[in-house]
Amino acid sequence: KGKPRPKRVTPAADAKLTSEVHKSMTDHNVTLPKIVISWLSPAQYAAGDAELDLLASILTSGKASRLYKALVYDKKIAQTVSAYQSSKTLQSNFNVEAIARPGVTLDDLQKAIDELIDKVRSELCDGRELQRAKNDYEMSFVSRMQSVSTRASLLNGYFAAHGTPDWADKDLARYTATTALDIQRVAKRYLDPRARVVLHILPIQKGQPIQKPTQTDTK
Numbered sequence: 001k002g003k004p005r006p007k008r009v010t011p012a013a014d015a016k017l018t019s020e021v022h023k024s025m026t027d028h029n030v031t032l033p034k035i036v037i038s039w040l041s042p043a044q045y046a047a048g049d050a051e052l053d054l055l056a057s058i059l060t061s062g063k064a065s066r067l068y069k070a071l072v073y074d075k076k077i078a079q080t081v082s083a084y085q086s087s088k089t090l091q092s093n094f095n096v097e098a099i100a101r102p103g104v105t106l107d108d109l110q111k112a113i114d115e116l117i118d119k120v121r122s123e124l125c126d127g128r129e130l131q132r133a134k135n136d137y138e139m140s141f142v143s144r145m146q147s148v149s150t151r152a153s154l155l156n157g158y159f160a161a162h163g164t165p166d167w168a169d170k171d172l173a174r175y176t177a178t179t180a181l182d183i184q185r186v187a188k189r190y191l192d193p194r195a196r197v198v199l200h201i202l203p204i205q206k207g208q209p210i211q212k213p214t215q216t217d218t219k
Contacts, residue, residue, distance in 0.1 A: 014091050015040060017195040024200040032079060033100045035110055036199040041094040041190050044087035045161055050174035051186040052085040052094050057133035058125055058183070059083040059096070059116070066116055066129075067096070077104045077112060089161075094190060106200045114193060121187045124180040137175050 017040055042048035059067045060083040071078035081098040096117070100109050144150045145168070155165035 017197070020194055021197045022200070023197065024202065026202050026204045028204050030201050030203045032102065032203065033104075033106045033109075034201040035098050035100070035106045035113070036201070037096045037110070037113065037196060038199070039094045039191055039196045041085060041092040043091050044089060045171075045174075048186045048190060049085065049087055049092065051178050051182050052092075052190065053087075053137065054130065054133045054175060054178055055120065055125075055183050055187060056083040056085050056094070057136055058129050059120075061133065061136055064129075066120075067098075067113065070116055071098060071109070071112055075112060077101055077109055081113075106202075110198065117187075117191055117193075121184065121191060123184070125183050127180060130178070130180055130183065134175055134178070138172065141172055141175075 041052055057065070059065055060081055063069065063073060067081045067083060071081050077100065079099040079101055081096070083094075083096045086093045086095060096113060098109055098113065100106055144154065154168070158167035158171070159165045161167075
């Protein structure tokens with residue numbers, strides 16, 4: 001006789017942040033100050049997951065993207081900047097990371113990032129930049145399907161999440177159907193400046209001991 005099927009585990013309620021948490025630390029592998037801003041976000045395949053994927057592309061994919069153009073090219077206050085939706089099974093994180101240029105403080109860099117994130121929350125994104133983000137994702141999606149191992153892994157993931165491997169069209173449709181209003185709505189809901197973690201990573205100065213993460217909560 002076959003073994004009984006295990007019971008499906010019901011996940012606990014999503015974690016919540018009720019304040020802005022600041023942490024700072026030093027690292028001997030860091031040569032310039034770095035900031036990481038992280039928000040709790042929807043689980044993989046949940047409502048809002050695809051929208052945040054597309055928003056990440058609008059913010060930092062290519063030299064014309066919002067954060068790259070403003071921080072790296074125009075203001076020249078960041079060496080690099082990236083944004084990404086780190087999709088996970090139960091709950092995800094939306095992250096923005098940036099390395100400051102020499103002489104630029106992380107407080108000034110954070111202020112510039114916050115201004116651009118606030119604009120995403122208050123205004124609709126341009127139709128052209130949204131379409132560009134959709135095109136980039138569709139090209140990436142089709143490219144991943146060319147690899148047998150990647151395709152097998154993707155179909156297995158669909159089966160685990162939805163009970164069927166035949167979900168590729170629905171997966172892609174999450175992105176192609178997204179509107180500028182959807183992007184703004186999800187940004188307003190999840191990218192709350194009062195509910196996130198802000199990490200400052202500083203290089204170790206000569207003779208300075210390694211500083212373990214220290215934390216402060218901002219209500």
